[in-house]
Amino acid sequence: MRIGILSIAHLHAAGYQANLKAIPGIELVGFSHENSAEGQAFNEEFGVPWFSSHQELLAQGLDGVVICSENARHRELVELGAQAGCQILCEKPIEITRADAEAMKNVCDKNGVRFMTAFPxxxxxxxxxxxxxxxxxxxxxxxxxxxxxxxxxxxxxxxxxxxxxxxxxxxxxxxxxxxxxxxxxxxxxxxxxxxxxxxxxxxxxxxxxxxxxxxxxxxxxxxxxxxxxxxxxxxxxxxxxxxxxxxxxxxxxxxxxxxxxxxxxxxxxxxxxxxxxxxxxDANQPMIQEFIDSIREQREPSVxxxxxxxxxxxxxxxxxxxxxxxxxxxxx
Amino acid sequence: MKGECYMRVGIVGTGTMGEVHAAAWRAIGAEVAGCFSSNPQQRKAFAKQHNTHSFSSYPELLNNADVVDICTPTATHKSLVLAAAQAGKHVICEKPIALTVEDAEAMIEACRGVRFFVGMVLRFFPQYRSAKQLVAGGRIGKPAVLRLKRVSYVPQNPDAWYFNEALSGGIVVDLMIHDFDYARWLAGDVERVYALKTLADTGSAQYVQTVLRLKSGAIALIEGGWAYPPGVFRTGLDLSGTDGLIEWSSDQPSPLITFFPPKVEETASVGLPTSGLADDPFAAELRHAYQCIQSGAPFEVTAEDALEALRISLAVRKSVATGKPVKLP
CATH class of the missing domain: 3.30.360.10 (Dihydrodipicolinate Reductase; domain 2)
Incomplete structure (x- = not known):
């Protein structure tokens, strides 16, 4: 199964990349991040391939994405991920307004992908x-x-x-x-x-x-x-x-x-x-496992x-x- | 404490708090001249146990004391304080000062000619005093978020007067007043309060959480309850500010830890927090009151402070009743 991380703006991205690597059968294809200095540093520290554009990472063909951007950019990345047919795991809070959160729900439904909220x-x-x-x-x-x-x-x-x-x-x-x-x-x-x-x-x-x-x-x-x-x-x-x-x-x-x-x-x-x-x-490990299991079993995630x-x-x-x-x- | 200005202490009320005070007076070397209680049996047993005189009326006690120490149910405080002041006796009175602001004001007014001390004993607990001194010294900067916990178990004597809100003011006025006073001592007057209270379906267990907004801007979460299993009493403080933080919890170990085979222990009828093996806060409180009365020095905690704490407690009770935030004057 091919997974990517969209943005590493949130500190939790460091933990999630390790959680993903720990699950057999998961290929962590890479992470996308627009800031070069931060992207390179993350790449050097964890050895995960870096993509400077989200579209480029999504073009690799992914089953699921973990979104670790700033709160107010969740909608934009959920839309990109959903349009690429990826299952979504989104960092909390899911967005900063109800309208943005509702738009995320709509784009997921429209593209037939499921959305999990990261509540470890x-x-x-x-x-x-x-x-x-x-x-x-x-x-x-x-x-x-x-x-x-x-x-x-x-x-x-x-x-x-x-x-x-x-x-x-x-x-x-x-x-x-x-x-x-x-x-x-x-x-x-x-x-x-x-x-x-x-x-x-x-x-x-x-x-x-x-x-x-x-x-x-x-x-x-x-x-x-x-x-x-x-x-x-x-x-x-x-x-x-x-x-x-x-x-x-x-x-x-x-x-x-x-x-x-x-x-x-x-x-x-x-x-x-x-x-x-x-x-x-580490509560993040079973949370990431649940995301992966929900993709494998083609079911709603528990969150x-x-x-x-x-x-x-x-x-x-x-x-x-x-x-x-x-x-x-x-x-x- | 005997000497030229030796003062005779008379205890009114020979229940749980009377016992606690008698022990504290003994601990600081003061002699209790006598006691009075409306319950003659309890009074006689108390006098025997503490080797003191049992007076058969309150006026008789007043005639034989320089200071009266009032340890009776709150609803009786006002008439006892007024009679003592009338007789020209100094007054030490258990908290809460009274059940209404009007009563408290009348008591303060009546005591203009004598010394009037209200036992806000939490201010004499060493960890609370120490934390107050650190805050006052600027060690945490400007206080921001104060968390105070005081959750005990349901008093085990089923006919206790605490259960009767008309006599005790209920848990908010009787128990939580300590932490309302402490928050005010740390960070000043209260602007508004909001509270939620939950009652057991049967029995007297109850649990209250209160959010205070202080005029200084600081906010406080104050938790109180008779809600834990018998014998469990947890208190704690967590004081954060712009430049630091102070934490303390009664979950921390005491300076003596013992290990014995499990045994069935009898639970004290009312949970009273202790300060480990440090000085008994009740003794510290009574020593302070005694010495201030003796020397004429001002009390560290005034009857007006006790009145303000009551005012906050009553606002909290009103918030519980109305489901709305309540502003203080």
Whole structure:
């Protein structure tokens, strides 16, 4: 099976190329990226063939593409990929407006290709175990969920994360979708109301986008959940950040700390000191495997366009709530 | 603490908090002159256990004390404080100060002629104090996102007054007030609040999450509950700012870790957080109040602070009831 990566603007491209290479029978044909310096560096580091134009890579004849561009360029690349007949795996958030996201759905349908949203939180063994626990009723009635996906400022690594035009926003656009999707999936429900406080509190003089956000959401099954999407870990924190989910139920409570398995490293040469080097399972590997399996088995992937779309709606509702200073309802 | 200005302490209320305070007074070497409770049986047992006098009426206790330490259910605070002030006695009162802003204001007014201390004990927990000092020293820059956790289990005495919102103000006023006060201590007054509360179908378990927007711009997520299995009480702080971050969680190990064969342990009827083996925060709090009353120095936490914390708690309760954000004056 022939797979390509369209754009490496998103940091996750580095992980995905390794995930793809690890799957037997996959040929990673190459990656496309318009910026020569970045393209050459990626090529040198990982040995993946570089194409300076997306069309050129697509002309190689691919079964599927992984799209790792800036958020606001997803639509353009999904359209190119779909028109070339490729199955799509798209980085999150799927786009920055509903109209763009809907256009992506239309072009996929028209060209008969399927669309998967990259939500690795669904594939971590800890979060899968949590979902099983919830769905089997082991926690009893769930009172609420405390969700944390706070991180460092990613624009220190890739500047576009803090570019309103390219990213569509800051911390809220970057992080909310992971937990919004996880909650929808874990509880088999939809988000029906969102209250949010979002502001640029952490880098007021350096960045133009929001850097702090707290959400309280209500789901259709009545469960309340909070999401902290802030870029509130300093750049000198031992790791990029955290994904934590605490579910409090009548019969018990469960805490997922997705990246807790780490070594603490104090190295003279360390980029961070100390640094937490993880040794837990890589959730991206089973996510990429699911994409490949869905192509092989010619079926819908387990995470769909609609999942990406519903998560994006939560983000847009959060921005609206923060602006209006009141809860915003979502129709389903 | 005995000396020229030795003050006689009288404890009112001989339940859980009365016990905690009696132990704290003992820890700092103060003598409890006597106790009073409307429950004569409990009062006598308490007096015996703490080797102190059992007074059969509140006026009698007031006659024999310089400072009264009020450890009764919140709904009774106002009348007890007013009577003490009327008798010219200094007052130490458990939090929350009262159940309504009007009552709290009346209590503050009545205490103009005496010292009035409200036990916002969280400010005396060493990790919370230390974090406050770091924030005040500018170590995290301007506070941005504050996360505070206080989730315990349902109090195990089924007839406890905490369950009665008319007596305790409910979980938001009784438990979460600590963290509302702490957020305000760190980053100033609150602009608006929004909260969601979930109740168990049966029983008293409940869980609340609150988002505060402070006038300084900072935002806070405050989590509170009686929701964990008996015996489990987790607290935590995560304070981020423009220049840094402070983290602490009660999940962290204490300076003493023990390993024993599993045994069936009795759960304390009410979860009270501890600070590991450090100084008892209740003792630190009462020492502070005692010394300030003795010396005339200002309290670090004022009755007005306690009133503001109550105001935030009541706004949160209103948000829960209305489903809308609530603005503070």
């Amino acid at each position: 939180a669904r594939f971590a063994s800890s979060s899968r175990a949590l979902r099983t626990m919830v769905q089997q009723g082991e926690l009893g009635k769930v009172f609420g969920v405390n969700g944390i996906n706070h991180s460092e400022n990613p624009s220190g690594h890739r500047a576009w994360f803090a570019n309103k035009q390219l990213a569509g926003g800051g911390a809220a656009m970057d992080h909310i979708v992971h937990l919004a999707d996880f909650f929808r999936w874990c509880f088999s429900t939809e988000v029906i109301e969102v209250y949010a406080e979002i502001d640029n509190l952490i880098y007021p003089n350096e960045l133009e986008v929001d850097t702090a956000g707290l959400l309280l959401i209500t789901m259709s099954n009545g469960i309340q959940a909070s999401i902290d999407c802030s870029w509130s870990r300093p750049t000198w924190y031992p790791r990029w950040g955290h994904l934590k989910i605490e579910v409090v139920g009548e019969k018990g409570a469960a805490v997922v700390d997705g990246f807790v398995q780490h070594l603490t490293v104090y190295a003279k040469s360390g980029a961070r000191n100390p640094e937490w080097i993880g040794f837990g399972p 769909t366009w609609n999942d990406g779309y519903q998560a994006l709606r939560v983000v847009l509702a959060a921005y609206e709530s923060a602006q209006r200073k009141e809860p915003v309802k979502l129709e389903h």
